[in-house]
Amino acid sequence: MLKVYHAKNTRSTRVVWLLEELGLPYETEVLEFSPEALQSETYLAINPLAKVPSLTDGDLILNESAAITLYLLAKYGKGRLEPAQGTRAHGEYLQWLIFAEASFMPPLSAIAQHSFIRPEEKRVPLIVAEGQADARKIIGLIDRALAGKAYIAGAEFTAADTMLGYNFLLASLFGLWNAETSPNVAAWYGRISARPGFQKATA
Ligand SMILES: N[C@@H](CCC(=O)N[C@@H](CS)C(=O)NCC(=O)O)C(=O)O
Incomplete structure (x- = not known):
């Protein structure tokens, strides 16, 4: 199951929005946008720079919103939400x-x-x-x-x-x-x- 680490009004908005547009099943862990929450030992293991978003897909962890976007489209998009490649x-x-x-x-x-x-x-x-x-x-x-x-x-x-x-x-x-x-x-x-x-x- 895809899991997104999200804090309101941060760049993780891009990821939740895209997952919704693609209609993919996912779970969300909502974090408070505070140094305490982002720098917890548990979250640092997911995102060593203590930032959001992060996305996990099995044992793959991604921490860049543009990379997450391109990855989700490549793996699950089936050509949706992007013009034909190479055009x-x-x-x-x-x-x-x-x-x-x-x-x-x-x-x-x-x-x-x-x-x-x-x-x-x-x-x-x-x-x-x-x-x-x-x-x-x-x-x-x-x-x-x-x-x-x-x-x-x-x-x-x-x-x-x-x-x-x-x-x-x-x-x-x-x-x-x-x-x-x-x-x-x-x-x-x-x-x-x-x-x-x-x-x-x-x-
Ligand atoms: N280039 C990264 C930037 C991630 C980023 O800077 N996220 C901000 C929230 S929008 C953050 O977590 N900042 C916490 C901090 O810098 O302490 C991306 O696009 O995902």
Whole structure:
């Protein structure tokens, strides 16, 4: 049985959401998002960096949300939630899927770290301001990429939407965009966040 280690509003949202979209049976261990819970001896044996998500599939342990996404699709997807491999559409899909973690998460993480995760004396307001500026630039780019498209990789909902959708859950919580500044993002985010899988993953 697949098992996901999940904490609310963290990147494990991507994994729970994808599992729901794929209709796979899985169990969830919900962790409190606190150093005590993540650094317990039991959890460190699963994730030595004390982060979420983790996924176990038998004796396989995976600790990266993008890797978990690609693994689940390769093993259980049966071609669902991704364009056909080797096509131009698949290339664009992969780029957005990886972009979500590799290029968009750093400014969002900087905002989170320096707004509420680190102890107050270790927070640097300038890092928050720079993170907000960088994140807004990226949101502008995504808004332009979504023009005339229902989903980030084209007409169909894919795992690039579950990866990137999580970034927008955070960006929404951080007040980084609205329907006036980002109309295409607003339409897209409205569509994806109405899906039952997103609702379940964010409950
Ligand atoms: N690249 C990893 C990042 C995992 C990560 O940083 N998770 C955050 C929550 S969103 C975390 O557990 N942070 C705890 C900490 O840094 O102490 C992934 O995509 O899964």
